[in-house]
Amino acid sequence: MPRETLTQDQIVRTAVELLDNEGIEGLSMRQLGTRLNSAATAVYWHVKSKDNLLVLAADAVWAEIELPDLEEVSWQSAATAMAKGLFAMILRHPWLVPAMSTHFLYGPGKARHDDHLLAVYQAAGFTGRDAEQAMKTVFTFVLGNALGVASEAAWRARLRRTGGDEQEQVRDMMERATEIAMRFPRLRAHNAAQQDDSPAPAPDQELDFGLRTILNGLQAELGTRPS
Template identity: 35%
Template sequence: MQNRVVDDDTRPQLSHERIIATAVELLDRDGVRKLSMRRLAERLGAHATSLYWHVDTKDDVLDLALDAVFAELGLPGERGATWQADVEAFMTGLRSVLLRHPWAAALASTRPLMGPHALRSSEFAYTALAIGGFDGVHLSSAAATITHYVIGSASTEAVWRERSDEAATRSAVDAHLHAHIDEYPTLAGHFPLLDEDDWDAHFHRGMRLLLTGLASPGVRG
């Protein structure tokens, strides 16, 4: 990733911050697949080649845009009463910003989260788990478990919410399972028919199960 500065009045007046803010705007509107350096330049009123004074590739733009999303994660300035409270604050906060930008969760599962804002959020989560007694490989595994749960659930929710026929699709799946109940007896009885409010409850139930498991004796090594 490069930041090149030259004295050239013929170039559009671009800034690193403006490029990334515009990229996030386009990603929110159109998603990752439709983002290109050309479309980004057009949105900025600039020539595509001028972007390369600030970023090298589209992948750089995606990494920086994803880190800008993590910058929105407002974590507590002071530690909570328990390490579980801090982990819950991290998980609920991360879910909130990922859902605010529906492209971000799926992208986060495929990119190295090495931007400064992502690393600060990871530091918060790791510290909470370390206070809870996790160390070494157990700390890494616990951190991965809570992060992957948030990213995976947010990605799934974002995909379902984009479907205009979510309720109809879920009903069709439910009907199919009941039509083949001999093959899928457990699924037929428990397939989630979620509405908007249920997504929150669904996430928090899973989070509580995770935190209960992490607090269990013997889990921390």
């Protein structure tokens, strides 16, 4: 495909698909050109460099997060919806987190998200630096939870690529981890107690619990301030 028929939007969408499938390591102009049926030089004409393409792709995925109407829902409902949207987006695009550690990722997509999120916490009653701190507290919690789930998925995918029985490998690794934990008294007692309890909560249940706790805490923080 000649460069005149390519568009930056088309290139970025294809780059996101490639990143979703192959991760950052699999992103190359040659691979991208193959998917677009175009020469790599034509791709460079539109996005200049691989680093620039990664920044554009990262910014594009932020647009997937829906922005709730603050005139129709409470600030806590809006904050919860945006946090869950962020969680789901990172799981769809697990390459975004490692990209954050190597690139400055900021553009219109991220700014659109941040602008609305700031409005959410300002609607709650936070102002100035406090509004920013409230945003960061929730963001860090969501990022940590998403990273844990995405890391496990990547770990299982690596096991599949190495061949053999994935379930058997997971079982062997968990047995070794349990054996190590049993050497420590508090972990040993905790693990023994968990065997009699219900199954571990699903990731979305853990996310719900944490969000309720944090947002209730932020609400309580607001209540301690002079009017």
